[in-house]
Amino acid sequence: MKRLSAALLLLVAAASALATEIPLAERRSSYETLSPETKAMQDDDTANPAMLWVLEGETAWSRKAGEANKSCADCHNDARETMKGAATRYPAFDEKRKTPVDLEGRINICRTEQQKAPALPYESRELLALSAFVARQSRGMPIESKDPRLKPFIDQGRTLFEARQGQLNLACSQCHDDNFGRKLAGIPMPQAHPTGYPVYRLEWQSLGSLQRRLRNCMIGMRAEFYPYGAPEYIALETYLMWRARGMNVESPAVRP
Amino acid sequence: MARALINVPAKAKRGEVIAIKTLISHIMETGFRHSTTGQAIPRDIITTLVATYNGAEIFRAELSPAIAANPFLTFYTVATESGTIAFRWTGDNGYDVSEQATITVE
Numbered sequence: 001m002k003r004l005s006a007a008l009l010l011l012v013a014a015a016s017a018l019a020t021e022i023p024l025a026e027r028r029s030s031y032e033t034l035s036p037e038t039k040a041m042q043d044d045d046t047a048n049p050a051m052l053w054v055l056e057g058e059t060a061w062s063r064k065a066g067e068a069n070k071s072c073a074d075c076h077n078d079a080r081e082t083m084k085g086a087a088t089r090y091p092a093f094d095e096k097r098k099t100p101v102d103l104e105g106r107i108n109i110c111r112t113e114q115q116k117a118p119a120l121p122y123e124s125r126e127l128l129a130l131s132a133f134v135a136r137q138s139r140g141m142p143i144e145s146k147d148p149r150l151k152p153f154i155d156q157g158r159t160l161f162e163a164r165q166g167q168l169n170l171a172c173s174q175c176h177d178d179n180f181g182r183k184l185a186g187i188p189m190p191q192a193h194p195t196g197y198p199v200y201r202l203e204w205q206s207l208g209s210l211q212r213r214l215r216n217c218m219i220g221m222r223a224e225f226y227p228y229g230a231p232e233y234i235a236l237e238t239y240l241m242w243r244a245r246g247m248n249v250e251s252p253a254v255r256p
Numbered sequence: 257m258a259r260a261l262i263n264v265p266a267k268a269k270r271g272e273v274i275a276i277k278t279l280i281s282h283i284m285e286t287g288f289r290h291s292t293t294g295q296a297i298p299r300d301i302i303t304t305l306v307a308t309y310n311g312a313e314i315f316r317a318e319l320s321p322a323i324a325a326n327p328f329l330t331f332y333t334v335a336t337e338s339g340t341i342a343f344r345w346t347g348d349n350g351y352d353v354s355e356q357a358t359i360t361v362e
Contacts (some may be wrong), residue, residue: 041328044277046263049326052281055261205284205325 018084022177022191024246030190031250033181042254046182050200050252053125053207057133060126066117075114079137087138088249091151097226100232100238101151103131104191104209122228128207132198135251143195143249145242157239160232166223172236187256193244194237196253203256210237261341264338264357268335276315278305279328280353286321305329310339319347335361346347 031039041047062073076082091100094109101109106129108119118128145154161172175184176192183189198211204212211233218225228231263277280302287299299321307315314340333341342356 044263046261046277047279047328049279049281051261051329052259052326053281056281202324 020177021138021243022180027193027244027247028191029193029195029247029250030188030255031196032255033188033190034254034256038254038256042196042250048200048252048254050198050207050235050254051136053129053132053198053200054136054252056170057129057131061133064109066115068114068116072110075110083134083137085138085141085146087135087251088141088144089147089167091153091234091241092152093147100150100234102210102234102237103134103203103247104211105229105234107131107134121239123209123212128198128209131209132207132252135249136227138249139251142246143241143244145238150238150242153235153238154242155239157235157237157242160236161239166218166221168223170221172217192240193247194240195244195247196255198252200252200254201256202254207252210240259353260343260345260355262355264341264359265335267360267362270337270361272335273332274335275330275332275358276341277308277328277330278307278343279326281326282345282347282351284319284321284323284325284327285336288321300351301346302327302345302351304346306344306346307331307343308344309333310337314341331332335359336342337361 007086023196031042034042041049045051059151060072060080061079062071064074072079088105090106091102092106094101094106104127106120107127111117112119120130161176164171172192175189180189180191194210194213197213198207198214199210201213211228214233214236215228217227259281261277261279263275265274267350268274282302283300284302285297285300287301289297291297291304301321301323304319305315305317305327306313314333317329319327338359338361340356340358342354345351345353
């Protein structure tokens with residue numbers, strides 16, 4: 001009996017050692033691990049390629065669309081004022097749908113319900129441009145995740161983050177909680193704080209959303225990825241933003 | 257639609273060496289890739305960038321398929337007189353984009 005309880009204790013200790021979240025004060029944006037060249041690219045708005053999408057988003061913001069023939073600006077006016085801090089709160093809980101929606105989801109809800117226009121496809125240039133333009137207005141502001149209604153989705157996201165998946169039988173947390181800073185394919189593994197999305201990824205030679213990044217990791221784990229917009233992605237995004245609460249938004253960031 | 261970002265200092269002293277940065281939106285499709293159905297994706301790149309300072313050519317670049325998407329090119333010139341620095345990117349499929357910036361030299 002004594003031996004059994006000792007073994008149990010060991011098991012519990014091992015399990016908790018593996019599932020440790022990074023203490024708040026030790027969280028780092030992967031910006032800190034970038035090369036000086038990539039940092040310079042992100043810091044200078046005339047060198048950051050993501051700014052091409054931001055400029056396009058600015059144009060799209062005041063372009064009329066749909067049967068309602070309304071532009072984003074017709075309701076939300078100047079995004080520099082009205083969208084300030086918006087990206088710090090997403091994914092945000094949507095009362096009507098009883099689920100959180102991410103920034104891309106919110107833009108498409110506005111498009112279908114207010115503008116009466118077809119939803120923009122995920123990763124399309126216009127959706128990325130609009131989300132980059134909106135996210136840019138929150139740069140330097142701390143991420144918020146205070147809504148108590150998000151709790152069950154944060155928990156679902158954490159469960160997904162810690163669940164092993166794919167042919168490699170890996171969990172997100174094994175890289176991003178247990179082994180961050182060590183190298184994978186020559187690049188330091190980040191702590192997975194989504195502070196800069198949508199992000200210009202040099203490997204993609206393009207801007208991409210957090211869902212694309214998650215999908216990318218799942219392909220790496222030889223796991224079956226979810227279709228864009230799946231509730232699993234929303235839960236993971238909600239969890240990851242909660243994990244990064246208080247860290248500053250860098251959008252649109254540049255990553256290798 | 258804004259497709260290019262250029263950074264030219266608004267003011268400079270006569271004789272000063274100034275940095276000029278250009279960034280342009282382009283897919284830079286190499287022509288060496290194939291689609292998922294095996295068809296060759298035709299080349300679509302920017303082939304040249306020419307910069308002129310009050311009409312006189314100060315910089316020319318020839319771009320090749322090995323250059324990444326959204327090419328970012330930086331070069332230096334001497335600020336000689338106030339005026340316009342004009343940029344023109346040309347490439348495959350009739351690609352032709354022009355931008356310009358003004359500079360005041362004191």
